[in-house]
Amino acid sequence: MLLTITTTHRPATDLGYLLVKHPGRLQSFEVSGGTAHVFYPEAGEDRCTAALLLDADPAARSAKGPGKGPDTFTLRQHVNDRPYAASSLLAVALGRVLRTALRGDSRDRPELAATPIPLELRIPALRCKGDAATFFEPLGWTVEAAPIPLDAAHPEWGPSRYVDLTLRGTMRLADALNHVYVLLPVLDDAKHYWVSSDEVEKLIRAGTGWLAEHPAKGVIARRYLAHRTSLTNEALSRLSDVDPDADSVIERAPRPESxxxxxxxxxxxxxxxxxxxxxxxxxxxxxxxxxxxxxxxxxxxxxxxxxxxxxxxxxxxxxxxxxxxxxxxxxxxxxxxxxxxxxxxxxxxxxxxxxxxxxxxxxxxxxxxxxxxxxxxxxxxxxxxxxxxxxxxxxxxxxxxxxxxxxxxxxxxxxxxxxxxxxxxxxxxxxxxxxxxxxxxxxxxxxxxxxxxxx
Known part of the structure; x- marks a missing residue:
């Protein structure tokens, strides 16, 4: 699974300060279900790209699980799309590896962390249920979701359920990452782990400043919380109590209209x-x-x-x-x-x-x-x-x-x-x-x- 983050803000290599990951080093982290790697395919003054690559291990994930469930002791444990298509596995890796950037903190570049910058985020393989633009466009993104053919050798078979997703926009990096963190499992409409009440807290925290006003917040909450009615109702109730005009602890730049x-x-x-x-x-x-x-x-x-x-x-x-x-x-x-x-x-x-x-x-x-x-x-x-x-x-x-x-x-x-x-x-x-x-x-x-x- 791969997520790339590109900026042309000058100097573009300041992206490393925002992510708290040095452009000159490959860094690896053990996360739930595999190993996450952060590296920079390009790092120049005019353009810089950071990549988060998750090397998922379905067998290891199953071994760490409770010992029951659809993936245990079945062929599906070894033959599935989970190591390749972005899903909640990648969202978890994002939250673990880029936690500081998700919070919008930067010890070295605090002004830049609070400033909207030109960004391009790409996920080359994403299982997508529905129209990605429905979820991302209201947040200010220009969305390109190119369907991936079921078999390039047989175009008559039509597209698969997967898309090559590219998002372009000008916004705070923290906002961009939180959008992806929430909407990855929403687009996939699945989670690889048991969803409990603490997921409501995660959703409210990551959705601060945008989810309460999103036209599809009901669908987002329902899918993010694995269609659990009680949790969805709790999340929507708490979102309805959010006052979009209230002062925030952190002063945020207004999001440009899409x-x-x-x-x-x-x-x-x-x-x-x-x-x-x-x-x-x-x-x-x-x-x-x-x-x-x-x-x-x-x-x-x-x-x-x-x-x-x-x-x-x-x-x-x-x-x-x-x-x-x-x-x-x-x-x-x-x-x-x-x-x-x-x-x-x-x-x-x-x-x-x-x-x-x-x-x-x-x-x-x-x-x-x-x-x-x-x-x-x-x-x-x-x-x-x-x-x-x-x-x-x-x-x-x-x-x-x-x-x-x-x-x-x-x-x-x-x-x-x-x-x-x-x-x-x-x-x-x-x-x-x-x-x-x-x-x-x-x-x-x-x-x-x-x-x-x-x-």
Missing amino acids: LAALRRAAVVRQLAEAGASRVLDLGCGPGALLGELIRDRRFTEIVGADVSTVSLEMAARRLRLDRLPDRQRARIRLLQTALTYRDDRLRGYDAAVLMEVVEHVDPPRLPALAASVFGHAAPRTVVVTTPNVEYNVRYPGLEHGRMRHHDHRFEWDRAQFGAWCDDVAARYGYTVTRHGIGEEDLEVGTSTQMAVFKK
């Missing part, structure tokens, strides 16, 4: 300014924008459309459609449809949104998408957002020529996006204005670019 949240807010603002009340979310995915729309009473009819039935099911669960009051439930509809084909059900709406959608379409299919949305559905307003490839150089660890997501078919620079927008507007009778979303860099612009088309 790009995903900024993007949703910008889209909703444009819809409101256009006076739209009946809105299409085209390529809605698991329903992040739909959640924002349904909370705003200005939008009286909301349609989420996606080609993936799995995404629509996730959106339904996320919105809790089965629990909404009848009046609220009547405002929203989910449709399965392909955006490259004309669909009469999408005609007659005030506005449509294509939020982070066009880059997932093969370029030869873009004219069909434009004809379907702008020509056939023809709402008065269309809002489109897409990544700005020029900004990719500002993401630490994103190699030149590599796209932000494994499913992106392309990523446009500002000139390319502008040319596409102008062509679509002229072809289908719209005017178009373009905007940036996120912090603007004088050289490369903003991370997300947005176009607003109006009839």
